Amino acid sequence: MTPQQVIFLIIAAVTLISAMFVVTDRNLFHAALAMMASFFGVAGMYVMLEAGFLAAAQLLVYIGAISILIIFAIMMTRRLMQSIESPFNSQSVGGLVAAIVSFVGLLALIIIGWPDANFQGAAEVSSNVLEGSVQQLGIALVSPDAYVVPFEVASVLLLAALVGSIFIAWPEKKES
Amino acid sequence: MIPLSWYLIVAAFLFCIGLYGVMARRNAVAILMSVELMLNAVNINLVAFWRYENPEQPVGIAWAIFVLTVAAAEAAVGLALIISVYRNRDSVVAEELDTLKY
Numbered sequence: 001m002t003p004q005q006v007i008f009l010i011i012a013a014v015t016l017i018s019a020m021f022v023v024t025d026r027n028l029f030h031a032a033l034a035m036m037a038s039f040f041g042v043a044g045m046y047v048m049l050e051a052g053f054l055a056a057a058q059l060l061v062y063i064g065a066i067s068i069l070i071i072f073a074i075m076m077t078r079r080l081m082q083s084i085e086s087p088f089n090s091q092s093v094g095g096l097v098a099a100i101v102s103f104v105g106l107l108a109l110i111i112i113g114w115p116d117a118n119f120q121g122a123a124e125v126s127s128n129v130l131e132g133s134v135q136q137l138g139i140a141l142v143s144p145d146a147y148v149v150p151f152e153v154a155s156v157l158l159l160a161a162l163v164g165s166i167f168i169a170w171p172e173k174k175e176s
Numbered sequence: 177m178i179p180l181s182w183y184l185i186v187a188a189f190l191f192c193i194g195l196y197g198v199m200a201r202r203n204a205v206a207i208l209m210s211v212e213l214m215l216n217a218v219n220i221n222l223v224a225f226w227r228y229e230n231p232e233q234p235v236g237i238a239w240a241i242f243v244l245t246v247a248a249a250e251a252a253v254g255l256a257l258i259i260s261v262y263r264n265r266d267s268v269v270a271e272e273l274d275t276l277k278y
Contacts, residue, residue, distance in 0.1 A: 095199030
């Protein structure tokens with residue numbers, strides 16, 4: 001085992017164990033904190049994949065924004081934080097079976113689809129390529145023959161989500 | 177040296193944990209958190225394939241960024257809906273939201 005592999009296994013363990021806390025914890029607030037830990041593990045995985053920009057975006061967007069939003073929602077809906085009833089609904093056994101079956105299916109797909117992926121690491125790439133990837137990404141996001149249309153659609157989507165969530169969450173006017 | 181399949185297996189496991197959460201949790205906020213976990217699993221796959229198969233083109237990162245954007249929009253609208261539902265029904269348990277059923 002190389003040191004890299006040990007670090008990868010630690011990060012994967014943090015990610016997966018805290019993800020299990022997210023779906024099983026009775027206390028929703030603790031589940032949200034575990035979700036932040038899981039997102040942090042995913043950011044670490046991006047760092048191991050040498051996608052530093054995405055790791056920073058993960059920290060800002062997921063841990064900085066989405067987790068805080070979810071924690072706010074948990075705090076604004078009372079009685080959620082100390083729930084004494086079961087956190088699972090009536091189909092929890094069926095859900096567990098379905099999750100295990102789909103995991104086995106995905107595992108089979110990975111083993112059949114990438115039989116040589118077990119043995120080789122990432123191809124050696126000169127550091128120029130990886131350091132230039134952020135610049136390339138910036139160019140690709142605004143170049144007409146790449147992603148400019150999805151980029152603009154994403155900005156419209158964010159605006160629509162902003163306006164829509166304000167509209168939905170606005171208190172209803174009392175009819176006088 | 178980390179094989180590609182390690183990343184794929186971790187992502188598959190994370191996806192299935194999220195899938196279980198979506199199907200088994202009662203609370204709507206918890207369901208939303210499980211959906212976020214599934215989106216993260218997809219992003220790990222995208223970035224891993226970018227790094228191992230085609231690091232010269234930023235295709236994988238670009239799609240991961242778009243997934244991130246859509247996840248942010250989805251969380252904002254979903255939580256606004258949950259707060260609105262809570263205000264009207266005094267509950268965020270997904271099973272009790274059955275007005276459209278009858």
